[in-house]
Amino acid sequence: MAYIDSGNMPWQPNFSLSVEGEDITDIVRENLVNLTLKDHGAGSKKSDEITFSVVSATLKLPAKGVKISVALGFGGELVNKGTFVVDARSSGQASGGQRIVEITARAFSKTNERGHSTLQSQKTRSFSDITLGDFMLTVASEHGLTARVDSRLVNVPVVHIDQLGESDMNLVTRIAGECGAVSKITHDYWVLSPRDSDTTVSGNPLPVRTLTPDLCEQWRYHDNSDHPDVSAKGSGTMIIPYIDSADGGKQKMLTVGSGEPVFHYPTPQPSLKDAQYVAGGSTKHVEKKLRGMSLTLTGTPALMGMTAEGKITTEGFGRVEDRDWKISRVEFRLQSKGLIISVELE
Numbered sequence: 001m002a003y004i005d006s007g008n009m010p011w012q013p014n015f016s017l018s019v020e021g022e023d024i025t026d027i028v029r030e031n032l033v034n035l036t037l038k039d040h041g042a043g044s045k046k047s048d049e050i051t052f053s054v055v056s057a058t059l060k061l062p063a064k065g066v067k068i069s070v071a072l073g074f075g076g077e078l079v080n081k082g083t084f085v086v087d088a089r090s091s092g093q094a095s096g097g098q099r100i101v102e103i104t105a106r107a108f109s110k111t112n113e114r115g116h117s118t119l120q121s122q123k124t125r126s127f128s129d130i131t132l133g134d135f136m137l138t139v140a141s142e143h144g145l146t147a148r149v150d151s152r153l154v155n156v157p158v159v160h161i162d163q164l165g166e167s168d169m170n171l172v173t174r175i176a177g178e179c180g181a182v183s184k185i186t187h188d189y190w191v192l193s194p195r196d197s198d199t200t201v202s203g204n205p206l207p208v209r210t211l212t213p214d215l216c217e218q219w220r221y222h223d224n225s226d227h228p229d230v231s232a233k234g235s236g237t238m239i240i241p242y243i244d245s246a247d248g249g250k251q252k253m254l255t256v257g258s259g260e261p262v263f264h265y266p267t268p269q270p271s272l273k274d275a276q277y278v279a280g281g282s283t284k285h286v287e288k289k290l291r292g293m294s295l296t297l298t299g300t301p302a303l304m305g306m307t308a309e310g311k312i313t314t315e316g317f318g319r320v321e322d323r324d325w326k327i328s329r330v331e332f333r334l335q336s337k338g339l340i341i342s343v344e345l346e
Contacts, residue, residue, distance in 0.1 A: 003338035042182035299339030
């Protein structure tokens with residue numbers, strides 16, 4: 001069985017792991033088989049997670065619900081990747097009869113042990129005449145999370161929201177989509193930000209990284225023209241019902257785009273303005289999904305700061321392929337052959 005060569009020399013990939021503040025790096029380093037960190041973009045239903053496997057006769061399986069902090073990088077230059085809740089653990093016999101332990105921890109965990117199991121519980125209730133910021137503050141606090149809402153969204157008015165047998169996770173995802181925003185639970189925060197934001201929630205500009213073919217082990221570009229694109233003439237239609245209070249409360253329809261396919265939005269909006277807001281958010285979401293790139297990169301210190309929702313510019317791939325992108329998913333894999341980074345762009 002091949003173990004990972006890591007350490008403090010500048011050219012060596014390196015990591016640190018701690019469980020509830022107790023450093024276990026040296027224990028894990030000796031016989032580490034693999035370590036994978038997955039960072040999903042906001043709006044994804046998947047949680048960020050870290051998984052690692054280590055051959056050890058003595059390493060104790062951590063209790064479910066305990067927190068693991070991880071950093072990745074090269075030599076002594078490590079980038080903090082956050083804190084994760086242990087969600088799964090296993091042990092067994094590896095080749096040669098040794099004991100192997102595998103641990104998976106997630107940014108939000110469905111386990112009852114100090115996790116966020118209540119996020120999936122269905123509720124029936126309503127919210128009226130509040131701001132998006134207050135709505136997020138209420139929902140996040142019910143799960144022991146801190147709401148972090150972008151300043152451009154915090155004062156957006158919420159006229160009325162019905163939650164009918166719906167989980168809070170699904171509710172926030174739905175409302176975010178209607179507002180042209182994305183939500184993500186990560187490391188004790190519930191973040192809400194504009195889908196096309198060029199800044200962090202705190203208002204700092206997102207760094208832009210340039211990727212070129214010489215950095216790639218392999219890459220692929222795709223353009224899924226079968227997706228409806230209501231932003232292009234004749235490429236799809238979206239119909240959104242809304243209530244016109246100036247015309248006796250009649251239900252009317254806002255039509256965006258033209259041609260087939262035709263998509264009927266299921267929930268009537270309280271006003272034309274709200275319907276237009278939904279249309280803008282849905283259009284941006286569809287545009288993002290029309291085309292994308294996937295790249296596999298050899299890890300370098302300069303690439304360790306990449307995160308989902310970060311900005312990328314591709315150069316030297318081709319006239320169509322070269323453009324500005326946002327990272328929808330990034331995966332760091334520490335293996336016996338080195339540190340590999342997989343990036344999905346949209």
